[in-house]
Amino acid sequence: MEKESIIKGLHPLEIKVLLQFTRGEKLTNELLMDTLSFNLGQCNQVFSWLSQKALIKESQREKHVFLEITELGEEYHKAGTPEECMIRLLEKEGPLTLPDIAKKMGIENKDAGSAFGSLSKEGVLLMDKEKRVCIGDCSGNKKMDVLKDLIASVSDQGQVLLDSLTEEQKGIVLQHSKKRGSAAGIFKIAEREKISYSITDDGVSAGKALKERGITGEEIGILTPEILARGEWKTKGFRGYNINVPPSRVLLGRKNPYVNFLVDLKDKLISLGFEEFEGPLVETEFWNSDALFMPQFHSARDIHDVFYITEPQYAKEIENPYLDHVAKTHENGWETGSRGWNYSFDRNFTKRLILRSQGTVLSAKTLTKAKIPGKYFGVVRCFRPDTVDATHAADFYQIEGIVLGEHVHLKNLLGLLKVFAVEVAGSKEVKYVPAYFPFTEPSVEVHIKHDVLGWFELGGSGIFRPEVTKPLGINVPVLAWGLGIDRMALLSLGLNDLRDLFTSDIEQVRLRKRRNSYAEN
Amino acid sequence: MPKIEVNEKAFFSLIGKKLDEDELIRILPGAKAELDDWDESEGILKIELNDTNRPDLWSTAGLARQVKILLGCGLPVYDFFSMKEDMKETGDRIIKVDPNLKDIRPYIAAFAAKGKPIEESFLIDIIQTQEKICGNYGQKRKSIAMGVYRADMIQYPVSYCAADPVKTSFVPLGFQRRMNLREILTDHPKGVEFGWIVHQFEKFPFLKDAKDDVLSFPPIINSATLGALEPGDSFLFIELTGIYIDTLLLAASIVACDFADFGYDILPVLVSYPYDTLYGREIPTPFYFQKNISLEVSFGAKLLGETITPDEAAASIAKAGNQVTTEKNTVILSPPPYRNDFLHPVDIVEEIMIGRGMDSFIPEMPGDYTIGRLSRAEVFSREVRDIMVGLGFTEMIYNYLGSRSDFIEKMNVPDSGFIHIQNPMTENYAMVRKSILPNLLASESVSANAVYPHKIFETGKVAFIDPAENYGSITKNYCAFLEANKDAGFNDMNAYVSAFFFYLSKTYLLKETEDPRFIPGRTALIYYTDQLVGILGEFHPSVLENWGIQMPCAGVEIDLDILLKAEGV
Missing domain, CATH: 3.30.930.10 (Bira Bifunctional Protein; Domain 2)
Structure with a gap:
């Protein structure tokens, strides 16, 4: 089985080596270059792969001195040496002075001088009476040809054993080698380890298996449009891939799991017949608290419970008749049947601009334009001066809603809360307890039993007080509810710190997953 | 939400029987309360109260009172409350109010309490009541501040006056030296904490007796003499000052009921104002100022989604702890002296809900058809x-x-x-x-x-x-x-x-x-x-x-x- 997967995973280069050689042969870079026309890189690669699979093993390791080419050498290989270039220039333009030559070749005077020097020594170039350089006896040009050939062969092979050179070549090499610390030379001489390998028993049997199956290493790898166009696939087989290679990572665009959690909540509420409301982040004390019949001296209306805006401090106006109605309701109950809070309502303070601190502010505003019967909800970002930690946030979502109807009552409220418990929180057990909110009467909290979290408070609710609804023009009962979704959101996202819901960390968001989003009810 | 610590021994002794944890968890929601923790080794119950408009529940006695009512033990009777038509005898216990206080801190209520030597656990409870009622309900003492004194050292009439903050001085509780009222605002920790309530006035509220012995500098600090209470004292003088008369009278009534529940005789004190108040110029305190409130039963029944007769409604309201009478289709509720949270007939509806018990309401979906829509x-x-x-x-x-x-x-x-x-x-x-x-x-x-x-x-x-x-x-x-x-x-x-x-x-x-x-x-x-x-x-x-x-x-x-x-x- 293992052998099978090794054979299937072999690269064409490996296949060629295993088919070509057998036990006892000494495998070297040179051998592979000669017999299989590999380049140096391919040799190194194939030895490394086959060693890892134990199809070959290292048999000998000896130090050798190699000749390698430098970057400058590669340049000369492409463009020619300065000597060659100079001869070509003179052949084309006739005799020139050395400064002219340097200028035309774009090199320094002294480099032009040294190229001339080495060529004039061989008699290839001469200096005429007008100090112009002209071509002399080209038969002395042999040395230059040797250099040119050598550059080409070292460049092609990557490295050449210094000992394999002729004496003449060696002389030239020494003349053009980079010396330690000096500027560029054409060659560099480096001592490298030369490793030879031998085929192992596994390698031999792998080779046999390849032969039996007729695998040649010439099979089609990546299928290209050219192969399709030429129809090569009709005559060639395909190389099998190792399907166990770990896949590379794909970076994808995706929606944020917390946003999706909120989106699903909205969809649930839509399915229950609720219409979504929205509103501005900045609000007035009027809508945030006064319209909800919270007296202006209420202990929860402290500087510590709401963020005040620095500038501007006050709204230009509060819409009438709502302002008058609400003010009178606070003062003496107005026409609501209430005795009111019995204090003098501050009509300036009510215009104070703040960041909304509870979603109910939008429920109240919605009353002024609500249909009867009607159901409304909002997923509302709220702000409170709280010390931020794993369980407290200063900037968070609340889910709030209202139900208006001529005949709605407490039992409908309990019914809705039960549906939320089942549909939104996935809980089957529900418990109701009396509660207190300044703007509802009666008020009820709903507690649910969650599979993981145990019993906890899912939300608060009640029937809006007439002191809230009548001043805003509503004369039917209004059920109001709010759900605490943070704990469910954390659970759903596998988190335990509220701050992580709004994380800046890209990797966290990329990897984050939601649980239970398509659980059965 | 206020959280209080309740002395277990005192709590169950007030209720008249010991409850186990399950019973407590079942009964507390009727008081909109939750048991947070029960430290049995310390004998302390930690309880969270959710109704910010029911300060009467924020003490051991007050919570025990409500639990007792919910257990069906009947309504407590307090005979020391004066009403407009029924002023109680106050003897020489009189507080005279300075006209200059009208725009500073106009109202005061007081009573004396006589009984057994005060126990440390009750003393701790009184301090907690002061913190919760004055700190939370009383807007950090702005609208309610409270002081407790040794009554046998006080000579009536007590005078509640507006004093010159520089010329007036006394030794405040917690200090050894005389300080004038301005110094107290800057040098005494309570002055630093609560000075904002009075610092803008030219004169400060000040309380002294007929001998000119200092009771306190309300709402800041008691004197180190009359105002230094100790375990073992059995005769106390309690006063509360404030800026809203209803809030103040309610707070005084709550504290008086707590003392009465702990077995103290409450001796009313007459407050004599030089200016008009909602309840006249002479108010004996504790004073019952609440008004009856009535509910048309059919309105309440519709809101609750049930068929309810006036008698059934009255029974539920009484079970939740209220005096109630019926008149045709109407129920008339007389709020207990320690409550003032009946603003609208709907507040009676909630009493019916609590009296009937949440379990009696079967959830039902609203019948109206509406269309859901995203913004x-x-x-x-x-x-x-x-x-x-x-x-x-x-x-x-x-x-x-x-x-x-x-x-x-x-x-x-x-x-x-x-x-x-x-x-x-x-x-x-x-x-x-x-x-x-x-x-x-x-x-x-x-x-x-x-x-x-x-x-x-x-x-x-x-x-x-x-x-x-x-x-x-x-x-x-x-x-x-x-x-x-x-x-x-x-x-x-x-x-x-x-x-x-x-x-x-x-x-x-x-x-x-x-x-x-x-x-x-x-x-x-x-x-x-x-x-x-x-x-x-x-x-x-x-x-x-x-x-x-x-x-x-x-x-x-x-x-x-x-x-x-x-x-x-």
């Missing part, structure tokens, strides 16, 4: 999110509040148009964002270890100053996106913008602009028809440096509200 902004935002994800972007969601450093300084922009918070808790939540781009860069600055390219976006709200608006500011829905990569730049971003507009079936135009956040020559304003809807650019290296970002970034921000508006209605 247009939400529908549009969903479309935009789909496009952005299709373009390979990862959606982020951020806090709307942030710091000056992130929104202004690191962005190289001036402090203009931002909504600042006047009372921030920390500089990290000090202003509202007017652009999403700083949030995206903040992500980039903490995500250098995440595999590139980074392509992120958010659709969300921003808000900024707009003098034309009634609120002086406007909230808008924006979409912003950012790419960070070796070759992130203007052209790629423009390609995304092009796709964005194409799939929204809209066209756009770019106009070159300069913006301190972006590289000059690689910044453009985005126009839809002739309206400016956004900006596109390569972030300036100085901005990237401010954020500590080592990767080129380009960003786009688009006003979704303008594009949505163009969709028509």
